[in-house]
Amino acid sequence: MSQMLNVERQLREMILGLEIGPGERLTERWIESRFGASRTPVRAALLRLETEGLIGRDGRGWTVAPINLAELGQIAVYREAVEVAAVRLTTALEDRSGVEVIAAMLDSCDSETPREEWHRVGMDFHIELARLSGNEFLLRAVRDAMTRLSRARWLEVRDETALGRAWAEHHAILAAVRAGDADEATRLLSAHIAGSRDRLVTSLHDDRRGLRARGFAVVAA
Amino acid sequence: MSQMLNVERQLREMILGLEIGPGERLTERWIESRFGASRTPVRAALLRLETEGLIGRDGRGWTVAPINLAELGQIAVYREAVEVAAVRLTTALEDRSGVEVIAAMLDSCDSETPREEWHRVGMDFHIELARLSGNEFLLRAVRDAMTRLSRARWLEVRDETALGRAWAEHHAILAAVRAGDADEATRLLSAHIAGSRDRLVTSLHDDRRGLRARGFAVVAA
DNA sequence: GATACCGATTTGGTATACCAAGATGGTATT
DNA sequence: AATACCATCTTGGTATACCAAATCGGTATC
Structure with missing residues (x-):
């Protein structure tokens, strides 16, 4: 069986769904029995997830990588650098019709849409926006950053207004x-990322006590 | 024996030293016998090198990843984004004494220094400059970009004046x-990367025929 | 002579056996 | 009762055996 991709x-x-908590120990034997694969594909999966920053050696x-508040700040700086560069490339393109596809994706969310889907679309917005630039490295950087952020975003206590604000900011960007206004787009994007x-x-x-009570390792900033 | 790190x-x-040419096929069994290791550490090494972009699945x-001219252009854009961000962070620091360490590193090269060393120092300049920012993600991005560029830089036909020019540009940056002039630093850095x-x-x-004659796969821009 | 077909070999994917180092727990000694 | 020490178990690192698919040659047929 092609277990390798499945295990990974x-x-x-x-890990991303927090079924295995941040800071939790993993043994190859447990993964082996849990997924019915042998150690070879398990090792391959672990090596890949290590490069994604989702697990680490102890x-x-x-x-499983802990929630690291200092790291979240560093990722924001990294994101801003690469996302701004991607948007600048995209605004310089003649054909920016890909923007409409992303707008349609945003509009696929309404009041009936579950939170989980809002989160996913919110992350995909940034990934797809980077993809429009046509630069594989900027795309990969944004995708990696989003992967590392996703557990934290899922833990974030977010009210409806915050989701709506992000949605509005995405549309503004x-x-x-669409208008080809690179300076405005990057200004909005930078502010969005910082906020x-x-x-x-x-x-x-604020919730770090609650997170630790759930058994999650949280590294302070 | 701790073969894993050694094999990798x-x-x-x-690969970086071009002892295995770009485009060449690798078999796990050959690596196994070449380095006296078994397939498990060989697999680990291959998985890691794949994420570094040095090898790929065929x-x-x-x-071994071919020399890809289009990719080199994309990497330059990526580099500029992350290196400029790193330099902006560094100029905003109060303590920029790390700059002097890098300057000393540059000055360790003189007319007696072999080409190979000039190349290494030229790459390390960018890596160490990124490290000063204190941002792990920007540092890793620059290090990865340099790794991907290093084979191409080694193949580049470079005269002495080009090496000296890069050295002077590094010092100017x-x-x-050092002066805390972020705009000037980023302007010089951008121009340096583009050039x-x-x-x-x-x-x-210009030399793609010669490269192909050496058995190297070269993908056009 | 070209081509289609079949078997042998190569090769990556997977499973598993073995090993050494570290963790664990229990016992004996003080 | 506390602690030092030793046997045992766990666990990641490594080596190897087995498998299926793909590739490569060769032969036979048209």
């Missing part, structure tokens, strides 16, 4: 890109 | 950072 995918989903042994980071870090910092 | 390091060095099987890219792509494009 399922394990990633368990001396000997593997550990698209409007500026997003502030709300995320604040929310997790 | 030695194989990386063979259907079934592994292939450091001077701007470096142009010379690199032009050189490889």
Whole structure:
């Protein structure tokens, strides 16, 4: 059986879905029996997830990466650099029709849409926006950053107004890109990322006791 | 024996040192016998080198990544985004004394220094400059970009004046950072990266027949 | 002579056996 | 009762055996 991809995918989903908590120890034998694969594909999956930053080595042994508030700040800086560069490339394109596809994706969310879907679309917005640039490295950087952020975003205590605000900011960014206004687009994007980071870090910092009570390792900023 | 790290390091060095040519096929069994390791550490090394972009899958099987001129252009854009962000962070620091360490590193090269060393120092300049920012993600991005560029830079037909020009540009960037002049530093850095890219792509494009004659796979822009 | 077909070999994917180092727990000694 | 020490178990690192698919040659047929 082609277990390798399955083990990697399922394990990633368990980690991102917080079914395995941040800071938890992983043993190859447990994964082996949990997914019915042997150690070889398990090792391959672990090596891949390590490069994604979702797990790390704890001396000997593997550990699910903790929630690291300092890291969240650094990722925001990284994101801003690459996302702004991607948007600048995109605004310089003649054909920016890809913007409409992303707008349609945003509009697929309404009041009936479950929170989980709002989150996913919110992340995909940034990934797809980077893809429009046509630069594989900027795209990969944004995708990696989003992967590392996704658990934290899922833990964030987010009210409806915050989701709506992000949605509006996403649309505003698209409007500026559509108009070819690079400066406005990057200004809006930078502000969006900074605001997003502030709300995320604040929310997790305020709730860090609750997170630790759930058995999640949280590293302070 | 701790073969895993050795296999990975030695194989990386063979690829970066062009002892294994771009486009060449790799078999796990060959690596196994070449380095006296078994397939498990070989697999680990291959998986890691794949994420570094030095090797890729060719259907079934592994292939050393070809020299890709279009990719070199994309990397330059990526580099500029992350290196400029790093330099902006660094100029905003109160303590920029790390700049002097990098300056000393540059000055360790003189007319007696072999070409190979000039190349290494030229790459380390960018890595160490990114490290000063204190942002792990920007540092990793620059290090990854440099790794992907290093084979191409080694193939570049470079005269002495080009090496000296890069050295002078590096010093000029450091001077701007030392003075805390972020705009000047980023302007110089952007120009340096763009010029470096142009010379690199032009050189490889002009010599692509020679490269192919050496058995190297070259993908056009 | 070209081509279609079939078997042998190669090769990556997987499973598993073995090993050494570290963790664990229990016992004996003080 | 506390602690030092030793046997045992766990666990990641490594080596190897087995499998299926793809590739490569060769032969036979048209």
